[in-house]
Every structure is written in C-alpha cells, then in structure tokens.
Amino acid sequence: GEEPAEAAAVQVSATPLITVTEVKANVSMAEAAPKAAATGADGVGLLRTEHMMLSTGVHPRKFILDGEEDKLVDVIAEGVLKVADEFYPKPVWYRTLDAPTDEFITLEGGEDEPREHNPMLGWRGIRRELDEPEILKAEFKAIKKLHDKGYTNIGIMIPLSQHPSELRRAKEICREVGLEPQVDVEFGMMVEIPAAAILIDEYIAEGIDFVSLGTNDLTQYTLAVDRNNEFVAKHYREEHPAVMALIERTIKHCAAAGVTCSICGQAGSVPHIVEKLVKFGITSVSSNTDAVEEVRKTVARAEKKIMLDAARKQL
Ligand code: PEP
Ligand code: MG
Numbered sequence: 001g002e003e004p005a006e007a008a009a010v011q012v013s014a015t016p017l018i019t020v021t022e023v024k025a026n027v028s029m030a031e032a033a034p035k036a037a038a039t040g041a042d043g044v045g046l047l048r049t050e051h052m053m054l055s056t057g058v059h060p061r062k063f064i065l066d067g068e069e070d071k072l073v074d075v076i077a078e079g080v081l082k083v084a085d086e087f088y089p090k091p092v093w094y095r096t097l098d099a100p101t102d103e104f105i106t107l108e109g110g111e112d113e114p115r116e117h118n119p120m121l122g123w124r125g126i127r128r129e130l131d132e133p134e135i136l137k138a139e140f141k142a143i144k145k146l147h148d149k150g151y152t153n154i155g156i157m158i159p160l161s162q163h164p165s166e167l168r169r170a171k172e173i174c175r176e177v178g179l180e181p182q183v184d185v186e187f188g189m190m191v192e193i194p195a196a197a198i199l200i201d202e203y204i205a206e207g208i209d210f211v212s213l214g215t216n217d218l219t220q221y222t223l224a225v226d227r228n229n230e231f232v233a234k235h236y237r238e239e240h241p242a243v244m245a246l247i248e249r250t251i252k253h254c255a256a257a258g259v260t261c262s263i264c265g266q267a268g269s270v271p272h273i274v275e276k277l278v279k280f281g282i283t284s285v286s287s288n289t290d291a292v293e294e295v296r297k298t299v300a301r302a303e304k305k306i307m308l309d310a311a312r313k314q315l
Contacts, residue, residue, distance in 0.1 A: 016040055017300050018300075019299045019300050019303055020303055021282060021283065021285060021299050021302075022043065022283065022284035022285070023041060023284065023285055023286075023292060023295050023296045023299055024041050024044060024045035024264075024284050024286035024287075025037075025041035025044055025045070025286060025288070025292050026044070026045060026046040026047075026048070026264055026286050026287060027044050027046070027047050027048070027083055027092075028050070029051050029052070030080070030081075030083055032289065033082050033083040033087070035289055036083075036086070036087075036289045036292075037087055039289060039292040039293060041087075041090075041286075042090060043087060043090040043091040043092060043286075044087055044090075044092040044286070045093055045262050045263075045264045046093060046157070046212065046264035046286050047080065047083055047092055047093060047094045047095060048095060048098075049076065049079070049080075049094065049095060049096065049139065050098065050103070052076060052079035052080075053072075053076065054099060054103065054104070056075055057108055058107060059104055059107040059109035059110045059113075060138070061132060061134075062109030064135065065109070072135075072138045073138050073141045073142045073145065074142075076138065076139055076142035077142035077143075077146055080092075080094055080146060080154065081146055081151070084146060084151040084153055085151070088151065088153050089152075089153050090153060091153050092153055093155045093156075093157040093186070093188065094139075094143060094155065094156055094157065095157040095158075096126065096129055096136060096156065096157070096158060096170075097125075097128075097136075098125045098126075098160060100120060100122065100123075100124045101115075101116050101119050101122055101123055101124065102116070118226065120226055120228065124160060125160025125161070126158050126159060127160065127166070129170070130170070136170065137173055137176065140156070140177040140179060141177045143179065143185065144177045144179050147184060147185065152184075152185075154185065155185060155188060155210065156174065156181070156185055156186070156187050157188050157189065157212060158187075158189045158190065159190045160190065160193060160214075160217065161196055162193045162195040162196060164199060164203045164205075164206040167187075167189060167207075168206060171187065171207075174187070181207075182208075182209055186209040186210060187207075187208060188210035188211060188212065188260075189203065189208055189210075190211075190212050190213070190214040190264070191211050191212070191214065191218065191250050192213070192214030192215070192216070192218045192221070193217070193221050194222050194246055197218070197247075197249055198246075198249075200249065200250050200253045200254065201257075204253070204254070204259055208259060209260065210261070210262065211250060211254050211261045211262070212262040212286070213247055213250060213251075213262070213263040213265060213268075214265050215243070215247065215263060215265025215267035215268070216267075217265070218243060218247070218265065219236060219238045220236065222240070222242050223235060223236065223243065238265070238266070238267040238270065238273060239270070239273060243267075244273075244276065247263075247276075248276075251280040252280055255280075255281040260284070261282055261283055262282065262284040262286055263277060263282060263285055263286065264286040264287075268285040268286060269291045274295065274299060274302055275298070275301075275305070278303060278306065279302070279306060285299060
C-alpha cells in the first residue's frame with residue numbers, strides 16, 4: 001500500500017490546472033489509454049490506428065481478400081473500445097488508417113505493396129483509403145459497433161486530405177455502414193497538406209465538425225522537406241513563417257465559422273508556438289501523453305498572458 005505522505009504528495013501535484021483551451025492526448029496504442037487518461041487530458045485529439053491494425057502482422061487488405069472482414073472489424077473495435085471506454089464521455093478522435101506503403105511491405109499479405117520512390121508523397125491516408133474503400137468501411141463498421149454499444153464519444157478524423165471531394169466520398173462510405181456523419185458521429189479532418197489549409201473555407205462549407213492541424217506533415221509538405229530524410233532535417237522548421245501562416249489561417253477561419261480547431265502535431269508541444277496557437281484561437285492542443293502536463297502549464301501561462309495584456313490595454 002501507499003504511505004500516507006506519498007499519497008498526500010500525489011494529491012497536491014494532481015490538483016487540476018484549469019485552462020479554457022483544452023489539452024488532450026495523442027494515443028497510438030490501446031494499452032497506453034489508462035496512462036493517457038490519468039494525465040487528466042480532456043480527450044484524445046488523435047487516436048492513431050496504425051499500431052492497432054498493423055500489429056496483427058497481417059495486411060488489412062488480406063483480411064478482406066480472405067473473406068475475414070469481421071476479424072478486421074473486431075481488431076479495430078477492440079482497440080478503440082479500450083480508449084473510448086477509458087476516456088468516456090470525453091471525445092476520442094479516431095483517425096482512419098494512414099500508414100505509408102513501406103510500413104505495409106513486411107506484413108503477411110504485404111508482398112504486393114508498391115515500392116514507391118517517396119512514400120511520403122505517395123499512396124497513404126485518405127487517398128489510399130478511397131482506392132481501397134473496404135478497409136475504410138471496416139473502420140467505420142468498428143465505430144458503428146461501438147456506437148451501438150453506447151460509445152457515442154468517438155469521432156472520425158480523416159487524414160491527408162487535399163480536396164473537399166475526398167471528405168464527401170468518405171462521408172458516403174460512412175453512411176453505407178449506417179452512421180450519419182455529423183449527426184451520429186463527429187466528423188472532422190486533419191489539415192496537413194497546404195492545399196487543405198488554403199481551401200479550409202471550402203471544407204467548412206462541405207460540412208465538418210472539427211479540424212486538427214497535423215503539423216508534422218504540414219511542415220514537410222509546405223517546406224518540401226521529407227520528415228524522414230536526415231540530409232534535409234535542418235530545414236524542417238515548424239516555426240517557419242510559411243508554416244505558421246497556414247496554421248494561423250486555418251485556426252482563424254475555423255474560429256470565424258465556429259468550427260473546432262485543434263492541433264495534434266509536435267508543434268503543439270513547443271512552448272513558443274503554443275503561445276501563438278492560443279492567441280490565434282485554437283480550441284485544443286493534443287500532445288503525447290508524456291507532454292500533456294507540461295503543455296497544460298504552457299497553455300495556462302499563455303492564456304494568463306493574453307488576459308493580462310488585454311486588461312492592461314483597457315487601462
Ligand atoms: C501530423 O502529421 O502532424 C500528425 C499528427 O500525424 P502523423 O505524425 O501520424 O503523420
Ligand atoms: Mg500526419
């Protein structure tokens with residue numbers, strides 16, 4: 001058992017720090033959900049499915065080809081359930097599959113994956129899922145299954161979109177499994193290609209509940225710097241004025257339209273960037289579990305500074 005003194009110390013450090021801007025956790029493994037929830041995070045701003053799906057060792061397409069779609073649906077549903085349950089009723093944004101082709105090759109059934117010169121500019125995210133809608137459908141079926149059990153806190157987040165028409169098609173596939181986007185489930189997207197930031201008003205007109213800035217990709221695509229290439233790593237700068245301009249634009253256009261705008265890329269854990277995000281009007285910051293507490297403090301400091309600056313201007 002715990003010593004009383006230790007328990008008291010834990011009590012003090014666990015005093016919740018309240019921020020207007022929500023602070024959420026990124027989760028990649030279902031088993032990590034309890035630790036993420038214990039941080040007091042306001043939800044999961046990014047639930048990555050790649051680990052849950054690829055850790056089966058089997059290519060998701062193989063389940064479909066083998067007539068075992070149910071198994072794939074169950075694998076996804078089991079993983080998402082752990083996270084949705086741990087966080088209930090706080091929102092959990094499930095991001096649909098977004099693995100580059102090189103991560104599929106070693107899987108059973110992955111032999112036919114294309115060998116791409118640059119997987120980061122290749123067949124991944126929603127563009128791939130619309131070419132292989134059976135996998136996307138299996139993901140939606142898993143969410144529908146949990147939704148039917150009462151887990152109404154799961155939202156759908158579409159990665160790597162470069163045109164609003166992709167969201168329209170994804171929504172149609174969602175409807176095919178019996179889930180009405182924006183009615184039964186929150187439906188949103190990641191902004192991680194400059195085209196999406198530029199077309200944000202068109203996306204909003206298409207109908208989205210939320211946006212999350214994927215600055216890891218937004219940075220690489222804005223600056224033409226492969227995030228996995230060490231030779232250009234020094235050019236990878238989230239605070240580059242062009243990246244910041246796209247971020248600012250996205251947050252402000254969303255705020256003007258009343259659309260929730262979050263960030264789940266690493267830039268959300270960089271203190272001087274967080275201050276700007278809060279100033280622009282971001283509604284939540286989602287970071288790795290280990291960083292949640294620190295991000296919460298940074299956000300609180302930024303909010304306090306903004307309020308004090310406003311008060312001083314009044315005087
Ligand atoms: C991002 O691109 O910022 C992001 C959070 O997604 P991932 O790192 O999984 O590509
Ligand atoms: Mg990304």
